[in-house]
Amino acid sequence: MTITTCQTAILPDLNVPVVIGYFQSLNAGDCQQTAQHFAPYGELHPPFQGGIVGVEAIQAYLEAEAQGLTCFPEQATVQTAGDGCQLVQVRGHVKTPYFSVPVTWTFNLNSHSQIERVEIRLLASPEQLLELQQFA
Template sequence: MTAEVQSVDIASPIDVISEPVILTYFETLNAGDFQATADLFAESGVLRPPFDEELVGREAIAQYLAAEAKGMKFQPLMATYGVLETGDTEFTITGKVQTALFGVNVAWNFVLNPDSQILSVQIKLLAGLEELLNLKPGQDKKKE
């Protein structure tokens, strides 16, 4: 349960995130530095991608990101956060992931420990099954 929730809705993705660890998460992902991204996690941190088994530990997370996130661009657009009863902080970041073929709206649910290490990230696609099945190259681009 969250005790207090704050919301920020700003057009500039960089301005959306005030937590340095989460900002660095997106910067390193976009730079393709997946080991640096994985190093932001606690030793037994967990990544929960949308269609795969959860990954536990920095090495497993780095290997997964290198295989699955290469060439993607991550655009955080809105952030909410709250402090959990455990003292950990929960952040929900919504935005977009752009692949070579399509873009999709995504939510990242982060839990950070008091040492600002990522305990977990759950990634959720914000699209219905029918929408996901109908994705085609260039579909989300403006028609000329």
């Protein structure tokens, strides 16, 4: 297993095109393109939600819930297995029109460089999460 760490504002040294494409298309508001980065059976696990499974379901979810979000990936760690699958962990923050919150994204990529699963976790304290409730 190879471990690579990089730290930049836009992560140009990440060298995992599907993850970079995910952030670029999501930040551009292109939910269809973002969903296309997933395997047909791919899963999106947003905070406080069950898993969203399948490209069409992920696109519909993003169109309903991700408008106006901007992701700022700041640090990434990549682990590559011998079979070509990768685990990519990214720390950064998400900005909405109402607030900004620190998050981690954990991407599981298959050997075809498709997202099998991405889990998004908020890194906010319980007090910060309570403050965010007013915007929900």
